[in-house]
Amino acid sequence: MRPLPTLLALVAAAAFGGLAAVAIQDGLQRPALAQPVPAAASADAPAPVSSSEIPTGIAGSAALPVAVEGQPVPSLAPMLQRVTPAVVSVQTKQRVRVSPFGNDPFFRRMFPELSQERIAQSLGSGVIVDARNGYVLTNHHVIEGAxxxxxxxxxxxxxxxxFMGSDAETDVALMRVPAEDLTEVPLADSGTLNVGDxxxxxxxxxxxxxxxxxxIVSAVGRSNIPGVGFQNFIQTDASINPGNSxxxxxxxxxxLVGINTASFNPRGSEAGNIGLGxxxxxxxxxxVMRQLVTTGEVRRGxxxxxxxxxxxxxxxGLGLPAPRGAVVTRVHAGSAGAxxxxxxxxxxxxxxxQRVDNSETLRxxxxxQAIDTPIALELLRDGERLQVSARLREIPREGASYDPRLAGATLADLPEALRRQSDRISGVLVEDVEPGSRAARNGLRAGDAILATTGGxxxxxxxxxxxxxxxxDDLVLLVQRGRGRYQVPLE
Structure with missing residues (x-):
């Protein structure tokens, strides 16, 4: 037959879990431990601690000490008292029209009166980086379309x-709030971050x-994250969940060492955080912020x-020791590379x-980098290593500078996110087309992706x-518009 104290402890464990069982057993055994056997005296042994020096919690159990070996226990609270007033909640509203026919274009056109306007709302975060001007940094995807x-x-x-501007390719957006008594977080040099910080x-x-x-910082210089444009991420195991963006x-x-952007989980956010932020x-x-403040847009070299x-x-074929790097297949006349x-x-x-393993890394x-940024390159040429310096240049975006038949069109490099999401297509984007212009008469529209020309x-x-x-003279463009591809002859 089991002793009564042991039976009581087992019953309590079943009812309240292991924690309650431990507490009851401790209480039953305490009288026997009231007079512990003294430890053998030693010159290196720490001085005994009186019971008055030990903080107590509920039911007299020991709490965390406020000091260890005379030193205060580290806490993030003082630092966070300075930081948290600068972190804000961002709420967006977007008016969308919802049709009972879904996305079917035929029925949406036939019965437009059945569409209803609804307000789509979303939540995100932001951080004040300039209290005097009220500048708030956030992600482009937080305010996109709002x-x-x-x-x-x-x-x-x-x-x-x-809204002051945003850059979809780096997922950075800048806002301004008209308020006084704001708190800002100073920007750190993120280039000094090390793995383990x-x-x-x-x-x-x-x-x-x-x-x-x-x-901690799990990695720096991370790229190849699906669905994102130009990338140079800090990876961390600090939990980043929807709304942290x-x-x-x-x-x-x-x-401030970074703007929280994304977490990665192959099973989706409902599977919980797995330490990939x-x-x-x-x-x-x-x-990006400085360019948006100055010009309202980001220009790349x-x-x-x-x-x-x-x-x-x-x-x-090139006699290289390993398949690594980006081999130059063409140098354009008048370019920074030339x-x-x-x-x-x-x-x-x-x-x-920074190590270049492939063509995508170099791009x-x-x-x-911004326009006119110096860039130091390490090359392999005929088995020798060379150091080359260049300054990045901007390529004109006006269509007329490429061909008079494109006058009125504004061109841009195809967004990296679109390249990744559309079977890695290559080409250029028609950002805008001036109404009545030659480009408009030739049938180009804003949002078209030009994939090829008669020249290749x-x-x-x-x-x-x-x-x-x-x-x-007979110039034809291959254009992707939505899911369709068309040939557009230019006159």
């Missing part, structure tokens, strides 16, 4: 935000209210060279100290210019 944007401050004030994420996940999570990633000094580095976010990823076949002395057949293996590095295929604006060099 008709109204409001910002709720940590002190409860809700203000209408002024402690970081703290602050935001508004799932709309539950301001929330703080902590972790646009919030602050800070170091232990309370400085990504943030835009503060250096990149700050560069390029080397003006076409490249191809070095695979095993190319590596063998002026720097880059030649066809050169293999670019590093740019600004990503260029796309994250191309990857970007530099390649488009080369494809139109010596263009024939």
């Amino acid at each position: 008709d109204e944007v409001a910002v709720t401050l940590a002190d409860g004030r809700t203000l209408e935000a002024e 402690f970081v703290v994420a602050v935001g508004n996940p799932f709309g539950v209210g301001q929330t703080v999570t902590s972790g 646009g919030g602050a990633l800070v170091n232990l000094r309370g400085e 990504f943030a835009i580095p503060s250096n990149l976010a700050g560069s 390029t080397l003006g060279v076409d490249t191809q990823t070095v695979d095993a076949r190319i590596a063998e 002026e720097a002395g880059i030649r066809t057949g050169d293999v670019i293996v590093a740019a600004n100290g 990503n590095i260029q796309g994250l 295929q191309f990857h970007d604006l530099a390649g488009f210019r080369a494809a139109l060099a010596g263009a024939p």
Whole structure:
């Protein structure tokens, strides 16, 4: 027969769980432990601690000490008291028309009166980086397509935000709020971050209210995240969940090192956080912000060279030790690459100290730089390593500068996100078409993707210019519009 104290402990464990069982057993055994056997005296043994020095909690159980070996227990609270007032909640509203026929274009046109206007709302986060001017950084995807944007401050004030510009390719957006007594978070040099540094994420996940999570830097310079444009992410295991987007990633000094952007989970957000969060580095976010403040848009530079990823076949043909790098297949006349002395057949293996494993990495590095930015390249040429310096240049965007038949069209490199989502298509984007212009009369529309011309295929604006060099009188464009592809003859 079991002793009564043991039976009582088992019954309590079944009713209240292991924690209650431990507490009851401790209480039953306490009388026997009231007079512990003294430890053997030792010169190195720590001095005994009196019971008056031990904080007590509920029912006399020991709580966490306020000091260890005379030193205060570390806490993030003082730093967060400075940071959290600068992290805001972002609420957006978008007016959308919903048809009972879904997306069927025929019935939507036949019965437009059946469509109803609804307000789609979403929540995100933002961070105040300039209190004097009221500048708030967030993600482009947080405010994309919004008709109204409001910002709720940590002190409860809700203000209408002024949209100042955004860059979809880096997922950075800038707003301004008209308010006084704001708190800002200073921008840190994210280039000094190392794997293992402690970081703290602050935001508004799932709309539950301001929330703080902590972790370390898991990696820097991350790219190849599905569905995102130009990338140079900080990876962290600090929990980043829906609604955290646009919030602050800070170091232990309370400085902004990144803008929380995304979490990755193959099974979706409902599967829970798995420690794969990504943030835009503060250096990149700050560069985009400065361009948006100055010009309202982001202008990117390029080397003006076409490249191809070095695979095993190319590596063998060029006598390279490993299939790595971006081999130059064309250098466009008058480009930054041509002026720097880059030649066809050169293999670019590093740019600004960053390893280049493939053509996509090189394009990503260029796309994250502003116009006239110096870039140091490491090349392999005929088995020798060379160091080359260049300054990135902007390629004209006016259609007339490519061909008079494109007058009135504004062109841009095809967004990286669209390249990734559309079976890695290549080409250029028609950003805008002036009504009544020659480009409009030729049938071009804003949003068209030009994939090829009579002169051949191309990857970007530099390649488009080369494809139109010596263009024939009968010039035809292959255009993707929505899901369809069309031939557009230019007159």
